[in-house]
Amino acid sequence: MTAFLLLPTLTLLxxxxxxxFLPTLLSPAVTDTLRVSLWTTGLSVxxxxxxxxxxxxxxxxxxxxxxxxxxxxxxxxVVLPPVVAxxxxxxxxxxxxxxxxxxxxxxVSVAFTPAAVVMAQLFTSAPFYLRAARAGFSAVDRxxxxxxxxxxxxxxxxxxxxxWPLAFPFLLEGLVLAWARALGEFGxxxxxxxxxxxxxxxxxxxxxxxLESDLGPALVLSAVMVCVAFTVLLxxxxxxxxxx
Amino acid sequence: MNHRPTRPPASRARAPRRPSLTGRLLTGLxxxxxxxxxxxxxxxxxxxxxSSLTDAFTEIGRDFDRQxxxxxxxxxxxxxxxxxxxxxxxxxxxxxxxxxxxxxxxVGKVVAARQVFARNTLTVIVPRGSARVRTxxxxxxxxxxxxxxAPGVPAGEYTRQLLAAVDRAGTYGQDYAARFMxxxxxxxxxxxxxxxxxxxxxxxxxxxxxxxxxxxxxxRVQAVAxxxxxxxxxxxxxxxxxxxxxxxxxRAFVAYLLSPDGQRTLRKWGxxxxx
Numbered sequence: 001m002t003a004f005l006l007l008p009t010l011t012l013l014x015x016x017x018x019x020x021f022l023p024t025l026l027s028p029a030v031t032d033t034l035r036v037s038l039w040t041t042g043l044s045v046x047x048x049x050x051x052x053x054x055x056x057x058x059x060x061x062x063x064x065x066x067x068x069x070x071x072x073x074x075x076x077x078v079v080l081p082p083v084v085a086x087x088x089x090x091x092x093x094x095x096x097x098x099x100x101x102x103x104x105x106x107x108v109s110v111a112f113t114p115a116a117v118v119m120a121q122l123f124t125s126a127p128f129y130l131r132a133a134r135a136g137f138s139a140v141d142r143x144x145x146x147x148x149x150x151x152x153x154x155x156x157x158x159x160x161x162x163x164w165p166l167a168f169p170f171l172l173e174g175l176v177l178a179w180a181r182a183l184g185e186f187g188x189x190x191x192x193x194x195x196x197x198x199x200x201x202x203x204x205x206x207x208x209x210x211l212e213s214d215l216g217p218a219l220v221l222s223a224v225m226v227c228v229a230f231t232v233l234l235x236x237x238x239x240x241x242x243x244x
Numbered sequence: 245m246n247h248r249p250t251r252p253p254a255s256r257a258r259a260p261r262r263p264s265l266t267g268r269l270l271t272g273l274x275x276x277x278x279x280x281x282x283x284x285x286x287x288x289x290x291x292x293x294x295s296s297l298t299d300a301f302t303e304i305g306r307d308f309d310r311q312x313x314x315x316x317x318x319x320x321x322x323x324x325x326x327x328x329x330x331x332x333x334x335x336x337x338x339x340x341x342x343x344x345x346x347x348x349x350x351v352g353k354v355v356a357a358r359q360v361f362a363r364n365t366l367t368v369i370v371p372r373g374s375a376r377v378r379t380x381x382x383x384x385x386x387x388x389x390x391x392x393x394a395p396g397v398p399a400g401e402y403t404r405q406l407l408a409a410v411d412r413a414g415t416y417g418q419d420y421a422a423r424f425m426x427x428x429x430x431x432x433x434x435x436x437x438x439x440x441x442x443x444x445x446x447x448x449x450x451x452x453x454x455x456x457x458x459x460x461x462x463x464r465v466q467a468v469a470x471x472x473x474x475x476x477x478x479x480x481x482x483x484x485x486x487x488x489x490x491x492x493x494x495r496a497f498v499a500y501l502l503s504p505d506g507q508r509t510l511r512k513w514g515x516x517x518x519x
Contacts, residue, residue: 095444112430194441211325215328
């Protein structure tokens with residue numbers, strides 16, 4: 001079983017890290033795709049952190065009717081096949097979609113733009129962060145917060161100096177996982193954002209496109225992805241260790 | 245043979261006069277006998293076929309299976325994907341490609357021989373009711389969103405050849421190809437994905453094969469005919485693989501493609517005759 005899990009990745013590394021690794025890595029097709037992937041995933045991670053953190057905090061702290069249902073619905077994209085997510089996005093934000101049609105009238109058009117790539121990534125990856133952040137805020141000991149309040153700390157100060165630092169490793173771990181998920185996004189992106197070099201063609205789309213003509217770039221990008229995945233896991237492990 | 249539950253073709257619907265009873269008896273009785281006479285038993289066939297063949301081959305497979313008792317399954321994808329898979333050891337009995345570029349290099353290595361069984365030609369499609377594109381010249385209007393197939397995909401290669409031909413002719417002004425490519429918002433991995441983007445209304449125009457304008461698609465898109473001097477007829481080669489475990493049945497499938505029945509179904513789905 002160990003060999004089964006290890007062999008494909010090690011073979012990818014061995015085949016990818018060959019003599020033509022650097023020239024291929026520096027070719028425009030590969031640098032374009034890495035640039036597109038880096039900035040779209042970067043933006044989607046920033047948006048995730050900014051928009052999802054408050055939601056996670058509220059869900060961790062307040063109880064209301066239907067909360068369990070809402071939480072389940074928000075988790076849905078985690079288990080939804082990405083291509084289904086893409087179809088959903090298309091039906092809502094596509095040109096003839098629910099919101100897409102009015103947006104189109106207003107002169108805003110999302111499909112086939114880098115914005116569509118970010119939206120596909122956000123939709124499929126944000127729930128990973130939401131789960132981790134919710135767990136993080138829930139894990140903060142309420143007694144510690146109350147002790148600080150008794151000692152005269154305001155609510156903002158409690159959040160800034162108690163809640164936030166205690167939950168932070170969870171948030172960071174969730175963010176790293178969400179970023180990794182965004183980087184690997186394929187199904188929703190190809191359906192919703194299309195594939196154009198330098199604009200919407202991310203690493204995964206590039207690997208797929210390259211597979212069909214020239215294996216070289218596909219191998220190099222795959223090797224890069226293996227290294228990235230390894231680094232991500234290391235980071236997550238060290239974060240988990242810090243937390244524990 | 246006499247009942248087809250498929251969507252009826254919009255053009256050239258089922259000929260009002262059916263083939264004569266004797267004719268049908270002959271094909272019904274003799275063709276299977278003929279096909280089986282080579283000592284071939286019914287077998288499970290795997291056919292790798294270009295995306296553009298999806299509808300035609302699905303119907304042909306059903307007819308072929310009914311006549312011969314074989315079980316034919318298809319894998320439809322861009323010809324270049326299928327070629328990569330075959331080169332890396334995927335098992336198939338028949339390979340039908342949308343272009344020679346993805347086929348000829350395999351002759352003698354993966355497939356035994358090359359036979360052309362159909363031809364196809366490109367067309368421009370736009371969403372039904374759209375008035376933005378009426379001629380080729382409209383495709384270079386700034387802000388138009390065009391989707392084409394990626395380089396390496398046969399339809400993508402033919403699209404680029406078409407653009408080069410228009411450029412050479414000079415009919416539509418300087419740098420036609422460059423201005424056209426500026427409007428391209430996505431290069432898709434297979435031609436059916438290209439058609440889908442117009443069907444969904446996401447793109448303003450796309451370049452696909454005439455055979456991609458299927459009855460299902462016709463409700464949503466309309467075709468803008470290309471001047472015939474630019475619309476080259478492109479061949480579809482087919483061959484039996486060298487490592488086919490059911491070579492006689494695979495050859496029978498290829499023979500069926502070239503038979504009047506096979507050719508009729510191909511025509512029904514918008515392909516042109518092989519010769």
